[in-house]
Amino acid sequence: MSDLATALVFWPVAVLMLATGLFVFITSSMARAGLLLLAALGLEGLLFLALASEFLGVLMLLMMSAEMVIMVFFMVMFMPDPGGLMGMDMTHDKRRSIGAAVILGLALAIVAVVTDWPARVLPPDAPDVRAIGFEVMGRSMFSFLFAAMAILFTMVGGVLVAKQGGRYER
């Protein structure tokens, strides 16, 4: 995308993403929190698309949709006040955590802005999805395999951990 188009898409999406992300923790309704998170991460996927990573953007949108639904499911199961009607304050150390977050965020932002990054223009023959495929299937096959195994173990492990009665047969 051209620079102008990128800018046009980027700014609103970014601001919205940040806002929804923030509201995840402000709201007291659990369903809303989950959906807000979905919105935030979905908007992030859009950002990926705007930043010329089509594969990743699409992937993000796909993943987040399914994942957030599951998350909402869990939240409703285990939250003390899913509806948020009671207005409980579910935070602790509010000042300290806010302070830490603000300080760190500012620090990182300043570093990001101040540093002299090497800049390069996107060449016309920038690698596309095909290149990513070759990368995955070629050079990064090993890591891909490990990632796959990790997923498998996590699936099995997660079920075992959550099983009634624990991991071991009684």
Next chain:
Amino acid sequence: MAAVLWLTVLVPAAAAALVAVARPAARGLAVAGAVAAAIPAWVLLVAAAEGEQVRSSSTWLPAGELQAGLVLDGLSALMSATVATVGLVVVVYATGYFRERAASALAGLLAFLAAMQGLVLAEGFLTLLIFWELVGAMSARLIAFSRDDPRAAAGAVRAFLTTRAADVGLYAAVLALLAGSGSLAFGTDRPDGALDALVGLGLVLAAMGKSAQAPLQTWLSGAMAGPTPVSALLHSATMVAAGVFLLVRSGETLAGWPLEVAGWVGAVTAVGGAVIALAQDDLKRVLAGSTTSQLGLMFVAAAAGGPALALFHLIAHAAGKATMFLAAGVFGHQRGGTGLDRLGGAGREDRTTFALFALGGASIAAVPPLAAFWSKDAIVVAAEEHPAWLVLVLIAAAGSAAHVLRPALILWRGPSRDGTRSAAGRRVMVGAASLLALASLGLGAVGGPLADLLGAAAPETSAVSVALSLAALLAGAGTVLLAPRVPIRLATSVRRQLYTNEVLRALAERPLLIAARLTDAFDRRMVDAAVDGTARGVLAIARAEDRVERSGIDAAVDGLARLVGRGGRQSARIQTGRLHEYLRDTLLGATAIAFVLVLTALT
């Protein structure tokens, strides 16, 4: 012949060991041993008479190349034969004398013989010194033979201490001779300077101690507490003669002023001993005093006339005095003691023994033609060059006559007492004694050959000397016969040996005790106080250190422990169990690390 030399010393030693072990057969073994011991000695005498001279020695100390060993020459052979013969007679006598513990006594006598042979056969001052000490030790042991008589132990201690004190002179002389002249052979010239006096006086002192010359004569009286055979062998014939032997043996080493000193000592002692003998109450003590006096005469002989004279008188005296002692022993067994108050009339009852006593006594009193007359006469001749000595010798001769006649008269004339026992073993004792008595008869002819053997001047007689001697004899005898009473005080002081013991005690014993007490006070006051003070100081330091440790170090350690505990408790507050706090801390840590990395990357 060297083997014979060693046999002379070793055979009696072996015999002593055998006798000590085989107690039942002690008497027979002892006699056989004494005979066997005498044979090599006579062989030596014969060889020496033929002019043989043998030396057998080996290195005693590699440093300084000191030699020790035995030598055969005229003097040593003569002395060896004398010792062996008298020893044989006394051993035979002893088999009859000792009724109990015979084995112990006989073994002791034989051991003494071995040591004495070593002494007379010694080839140098070192060997002489070794056997000198052995002889002294054997003498003390033999004196203390009786286990019932307390005077035996006291007498032995006195004898040993006195002779040992005099032996310091011998040690000093030997060391000075070695240091100054570098050789310990007999006849080495004395070194110059202070060592000269040390050698000369030391040797004379040792001779004086061993031969009981004044003022060291009191130990001989105390030694009479020993058994009579011991007195006969050691304290009349052989050991006490070792002093004279030393004077003669030293030869050139003692030439000059030391012999003069010895001569004076001998002359004075001759008179003193004779007078003391006159006043004693015990027959053996009379004989002891007589021995002292005669040894003094031998000292004069050695100083004035030479070795032949001294040896002549030594041998003659040995024969006569030993006979008298042996006879006194028989009388002692018969009357249960040798005190003159007990012995009255004993001679009349046992005439054989009295004859022996009289024979020996006549010899000692210089009655011609008995042996000691000729030897004493020769001494008178030799002393003519020293008028003072001559006078003293004649007085001593008179005294000898007197102090022999007095006990003889008591024995013959004294009132007879009851309680006479016939001594068991008397025949053996009398038989042995008679041998020596016969020797007293004939030894007068020995003078000339003796001098030839020694290669020294022959004893001389002159009409003047014979006249003087006879006059002295008659004067002495007359004194006893005509004037039996002596003022009590004089008699007491003479009996107490002219208070020699008291003087010696004041001179030597008292200062020693005072010094000992002073040293003890010093030790207790200062040295002990110092040690105690140190101990107390150490304890005080220990207690202070304990306090420091307890209050200071312990407190420090406890404080440290408390600090560590508090630190631990404070650190444990981080572990709250709350996840978000852990995360926060992790964040802080990561931030810090990132900070440091950035800083290092920037610089």
Next chain:
Amino acid sequence: MISLPVVLAVAALMFAIGLYGVLGQTNAIMVIMGVELMLGAAMLNVVGFLRYAHPDATGGSFFVLILMTLMALEAAIGFGLVIATFRNRRTAEIDDLADLKG
């Protein structure tokens, strides 16, 4: 107009928000949500670098892929644990899970 610093700044802010959630929320699931946001910020960082600094680094895309996988895995295990905790203690508040307090 959009350049690398901008993207990175936005990612930083998102990271900060996620951090606030991790540190400030009491419920375990909200914490997991915060982590998701932080991972998302990281992914945005990488994508920014891909676009503006190293366009030909296909390995970067793969890295983002792995990050996404990680997001999913972490959420899966996390939820499993929450279930187990809820079974035993009837609560998912991390303040109640302070048994390791020392």
